[in-house]
Amino acid sequence: MAKLLDEKCCDRCWHSPGKPCPDLVACLAGVKSCHDSPECIEARQQEISMLRRDDVRRPTVFVGAGTCGLGAGAGKTLKTLRAYLAEKAIEADIVEVGCIGLCAAEPLVDIQMPGKPRVSFQKIKQDKIVQLMDEMLDGRVPQDMVLGQFRSDKLTAWDGVPMVDEHPFFAPQTRWVLANCGLIDPGSIDEYIARGGYRAFADSIRSTTPKDLCDVVEQSGLRGRGGGGFPTGRKWKFALNTPSDQKYLICNADEGDPGAFMDRAVIEGDPHRLLEGMAIAAYAMGASKAYVYIRAEYPLAIERLKQAIAQAKEYGLLGHNILDSGFSLEIIIKMGAGAFVCGEETALINSIEGKRGMPRPRPPFPAVQGLFGKPTIINNVETLSNLPPLISNGAEWFSAVGTANSKGTKVFALSGKVDRTGLVEVAMGTPIRQIVMDIGGGIPGGKKFKAVQIGGPSGGCIPTQHLDTEIDYESLKQVGAIMGSGGLVVMDEGTCMVDVAKFFMDFIQRESCGKCIPCREGTRRMLDILKRITRSRRNEAGLGALERFQGVMYLTRLAESIKDTSLCGLGQTAPSPVLSTLRWFRDEYEAHIFDRRCPSGVCKDLLHYRIDTVKCKGCTLCAKKCPADAIMGAPKSPHYIVPDKCISCGNCEEVCRFHAVVKE
């Protein structure tokens, strides 16, 4: 650890831990140097090249050990790998990296041999390690496991191994925020610096005014990636222009959408990028204290972040009088207890203040009166992580990518019924079709695409006819969805849209903070209505049928009122999944309501079973297995199901050897 800082290339070097040189970053990055001797510069460049792993001196194995990799078995892979190297007494480096994004192919293991480019292998569970290592150490690339090799200008490529950047998952992506994820050691500040890290920040605090920084960000067109899409530079200016003795920056890492893991991956894979982004933002808005509000369910991300903060402090990149610029910044990690609503900025502020995570009315807006009553800016992890490349390359570079009103890139967590699930970063303006069909590889099992849910519980679904909608804040709104923070769930023909709406409604009504009435009581009643729609007649007693129709009649009225009156964004967008599915898949609702049938065969209560009397041989197996005694019939003659008794458990269908049980 702290290699770069410890090493002095010559007598003129005077930096040391706790007393870093103000020109450290520029010097390390080879831009500015007080070391004019050629040997010195040469040594420095060599060191940087080594840190960038342009080439390696001994075999280096990279294991994707983010939460997703560990979940897929990377821990055991690592253990086996270590045992293998120890047993064979092979000198090799093991680097635990974050997630490169292709979660479907985890555990991912990359191997770089001296003089050769790095090769990536997929689905390397512990049982494959021996074969993989044997072959690689022998100079062969096992074709059945390979994902691709990384492009290199200097090294001779492996023959017959495809390039990673030509892989259909990676080729259409524009990786800015994820540039380092899965490639570098997230535990090493040196590697981040060697790849140009902290340059933007170091330059900014020594040569740019906060106002100019705000201007650059505003001109770049960067908008909040947490979902709201508010222009980031303009937001900063509110705080910058509010006089106060203390201002705060808060990084919102309380990622709570079901199926979203963008923030986690960035922090686990490249924590210094977030820290640098925060430092830039804090300087631009005039904050000397910053919080990272991160959910406690992300232990690895928290660990990485803690380590990164400690390193940055040691390098003098955080703390008092950073790089002799007069700017000071302290970053504090605040762990959230897993309440979805704490992603809402005023609830988040309450939570940091030690109060119950409930939203406050706005105005006053946090930028004017936020945390502890002081001007506070809250930015999302992805927004902040966009800043280092944005500031390095300038507003024009940034705004060259994207659409008229949405600039840059957007990270999505692609999940659901799609071949390649994972984390993807695409340029704004990329059609959703390309994300699902090309990057994601389409729907598995030859099934038909039905819709994507974008924006999590606050978002909406996009049906086939709008699959060519571009990723853009405004165009998504036009089809009843939102950009959201990056959840993208693909659904195929086997998905019931009423069931989807019910799932999100259930999530929201449980995660509502309970403060305002429309959200607390309204979402619960909406869920009740959806539950009734998906319930069978059998389970309907008394006035049940009437209530069921009454609910349907008032569903949209209730949804509109919740949208209109709720206190915070959670409530205001809570009805979106229902309204959106109702808009595009009304026929499915009608089938549930009028025909009491679930066209996708998902809503169990509405399934009906019948026995094909021609196919039935009268073996009596189904009758024996029926837990409700709903199947009648004499042995060796066709059986039949008494509909009133049937509980739709599906046991009969499972046990029938003659495929005589028909589900409809």
Place this chain on the structure above:
Amino acid sequence: MVTIEVNNRKIQAKEGEMLLAALRRSGINVPTLCNMEGLFPSGACRMCVVEIDGQRGLTPSCAYPVQDGMKVKTHSPRAVRARKTIIELLLSNHPDDCLYCVRNRQCQLQGLAEELGVRQRRYTGDKNVYKMDTSSPSIVRDPDKCILCGKCVRMCEEVQGVSAIDFINRGSKAIVGTAFDEGLNVSSCINCGQCVMVCPTGALREQSYLKEVVDALDDPNRVVVVQHAPSVSVTLAEEFGIKPGSDIAGVMTAAFRQLGFDRVFDTGFAADLTIMEEGTELVGRIKNGGKLPMMTSCSPGWIKFVEEFYPDFIENLSSCKSPQQMMGAVIKSYFAEHEGIDPANIFSVSIMPCTAKKFEAQRPEMAHNGLADVDAVLTTRELARMIRMRGIDIGSLSAEGADTPFGERSTAGKIFGASGGVMEAALRSAHFLLTGKELEDLKIQQVRGLDGVKEMRIKVGGLELGAAVVSGLNNARKVLDQIRAGRTDLHFIEVMTCPGGCIAGGGQPLNTDLDAVRARMKTLYTIDRDEPVRTSHSNPSVQRLYKEYLGEPGGHKSHELLHTHYQKREVVV
């Protein structure tokens, strides 16, 4: 001033004020269930939503500052439908038992359902069912009826500085509860009942002892004695639709007799007695170097507050029992002996503006020879209920006088009902005790009024005393923290738990506003101005009690009957 357009009409508003305040001043009534005057808006109930030109959704007027030229529609179809939906949603999770509810016809939820014309159960589904919390001697919590407006929580935290209750759980499972959802009796609740006063529904109410009282009245073998607190006679009338500030002490006494009480005493007498004891104690502490500043002990919520949160100030509290308990003590001793009644046969009832008095009466310290000083405490509200229940028409009664020996009071004892009253009464008598002369002007303006903290310096003989009058316990916190931090210029502090004093106590008529409290206060001071006996030490009945029974203030007998002690209490904060 700014001009805004509301419902196509131009109205004036103060710069920076919330829209709701401006609307109310202009006579436009927008309903709200969670707004609390003087506190930062919480924006929880969404009932006050209005349509503002240029805003996407509806906007809560309680939390939106006025802007010059803004155009507002307060009762557009969209806004009215939203309000109605909110009420319908609340009703969908509310026990439909209005006819059995203590707040029937006084419930804001019921009122709004009626106002908005809710005529059908549009939304149906499971209702939350919780256990009622009847553990407290003062307050009953019925979470089924709670609409989570949060007013009780804010009252308890922001006004009283106690935080005994807060929200628990999320979403539709959210409820208001105590720490670890234990009973209110073991929580840090000080029983002040201010939560009851702000509750819009029947979720919070006083623990009622009506049945015990009615049973005692029906028992021919018991002598049922009633005492009524100084503030009750100026608030009871409101329960019967008479305008705030009407004093009906005489009529109330007549009503007590009709209800069957054997003796009617005025707690104002005991207030005079308190002044004699407390004044003597103060003078003693000043002269003998006792613990200062001395703090009053009339308000039982405040006592428990000190025991829980500021135990280091227990010694500062006056050792005097409160007037209620002094009266209880002399009823079962002097009165019983005097009349030849077995004290065990006396059922002693007190009518109080207060729910904490119910707790106080049950404190183990408040008993003598195994008999509780006071057997049952009723609030002003419960008294009104009893009067209605017995079919007594208040309007047809003629005023009657209270009974001897404890029916006579000075006006000093009467003004105990308002914040500052104890201080004023005490200073009048302390001056006399120290100098042998009456104050030149008995009216001490500096300690009157509704301010949360009132301070003054007064010369008594050769001494200059620093006095502070505090009401509302968050204000008390401020003063106590100053003293902890080293402030030494105060000698005597009056603390009343409820903001404004007993006239705004937790047992007073519901749905009253600040104007009503002002009217009540005014009436108390009018009585003080107009009656002849204005100091406690000149109350002849008090003088007689000392002569015949107690001896002298602070004497042995007094200490046995009229003084008490306090204990540190552990709380979960």
